[in-house]
Amino acid sequence: xxxxxxVSVWCFVKLHNNNSLxxxxxxxxxxxxxxxxxxxxxxxxEVLQTKHSRLLxxxxxxxxxxxxxxxxxxxxxxxxxxxxxSCFKDFDFVPTYATQLTHYRAIQQRNILDLLVTNEPGxxxxxxxxxxxxxxxxxxxxxxxxxxxxxxxxxxxxxxxFDSGDYSGMKMCFAQYNSCEIFEELSVDETWTVISDIxxxxxxxxxPHKTLSVTxxxxxxxxxxxxxxxxxxxxxxxxxxxxKDTRDGQHYLECVKARNAAIHYEK
Numbered sequence: 706x707x708x709x710x711x712v713s714v715w716c717f718v719k720l721h722n723n724n725s726l727x728x729x730x731x732x733x734x735x736x737x738x739x740x741x742x743x744x745x746x747x748x749x750x751e752v753l754q755t756k757h758s759r760l761l762x763x764x765x766x767x768x769x770x771x772x773x774x775x776x777x778x779x780x781x782x783x784x785x786x787x788x789x790x791s792c793f794k795d796f797d798f799v800p801t802y803a804t805q806l807t808h809y810r811a812i813q814q815r816n817i818l819d820l821l822v823t824n825e826p827g828x829x830x831x832x833x834x835x836x837x838x839x840x841x842x843x844x845x846x847x848x849x850x851x852x853x854x855x856x857x858x859x860x861x862x863x864x865x866x867f868d869s870g871d872y873s874g875m876k877m878c879f880a881q882y883n884s885c886e887i888f889e890e891l892s893v894d895e896t897w898t899v900i901s902d903i904x905x906x907x908x909x910x911x912x913p914h915k916t917l918s919v920t921x922x923x924x925x926x927x928x929x930x931x932x933x934x935x936x937x938x939x940x941x942x943x944x945x946x947x948x949k950d951t952r953d954g955q956h957y958l959e960c961v962k963a964r965n966a967a968i969h970y971e972k
Contacts, residue, residue, distance in 0.1 A: 708748035710741070713764075720759065726852055727757040731764035742785045749792045759852055762822040765843060819843055827851060836945035839968055861916050870912035878907050937967040 712733070718726040729752065733745055752762065768786040771778040778786045821829055828851050835845040882903060888896045944963035948956040 708744055708751050710744040710748040713748065717757070720852070724758040725756075726759040726761070727752065727755060729762045729764075731762065731766070733765065733767045735767040735769075737767075737785075742788075746785075746788050746792060749789065753792060759828070760822070760824040761828065761850065762820075763846070764819065766820050819846060821846065821848070836942045837964070840964070861918055864915050864917055865908070866913045866915070872911070875907050875911040878911070879903070934967075937963070937969075941967040 710731075713729060713731040715730075716728045718728065720726055731745075731748075734741070737745070749762075752760070766789070768778075768789060770780045770784065771786040771790065778784065778790075780786055821832070823829060830849040830851055832846065832848040835847055837843055838845055888899065891899065941960075941963040944956070944960040947953075948960040
């Protein structure tokens with residue numbers, strides 16, 4: 706992005722048939738000065754005018770004043786919330802998929818602060834609102850992103866056992882290519898092609914590998930996620946669900962206690 710708004714990250718992804726996807730993650734401070742808000746709006750306008758066929762913007766936009774269901778805000782036209790939504794009036798965009806509350810903090814009013822913005826309907830599916838991570842008061846949004854239709858997943862994967870490789874044999878294999886004579890007449894691209902082919906062939910010959918079925922292959926749990934951590938994470942999830950449903954002060958204290966316990970055992 707050309708606009709100098711600091712708290713944002715953007716990623717450009719090439720798709721098939723000359724399509725492209727622009728993904729952005731942003732965070733706007735609720736106490737941002739007018740200068741930062743102006744940069745934020747300029748960045749959003751710049752994004753909306755790009756030629757990418759697919760667009761996904763996510764993050765903490767911090768507009769508690771705006772009613773995203775009614776598309777109205779009880780603030781002046783010059784307020785940042787109204788300026789943000791006005792950016793989309795000339796474009797065929799879905800302003801937000803987040804329709805449930807995403808921010809919970811003690812006795813403060815609950816709000817929709819975290820948004821998902823796309824340029825086509827139907828791109829966000831199975832949206833779930835999960836318990837916050839660590840000390841955050843924002844829900845974790847979990848969804849399925851449908852960009853270019855479904856794709857057949859691989860039925861098998863190849864697992865390479867690098868820790869069991871015959872690196873002495875690989876070193877002897879590479880030794881025969883110490884002479885630079887074989888590369889003298891080659892361009893840079895041709896040289897790299899030869900080198901990469903040599904490395905791949907050596908890996909196949911000297912490093913054990915095994916083909917595994919995806920359906921029968923289970924990823925190992927990380928070493929830190931033992932039974933105690935799993936139990937505390939489950940308690941945190943249940944406590945947050947109770948507080949979210951009741952807004953009871955005692956349930957909030959239980960939620961904070963469970964959150965702190967989970968953080969302690971995750972470290």
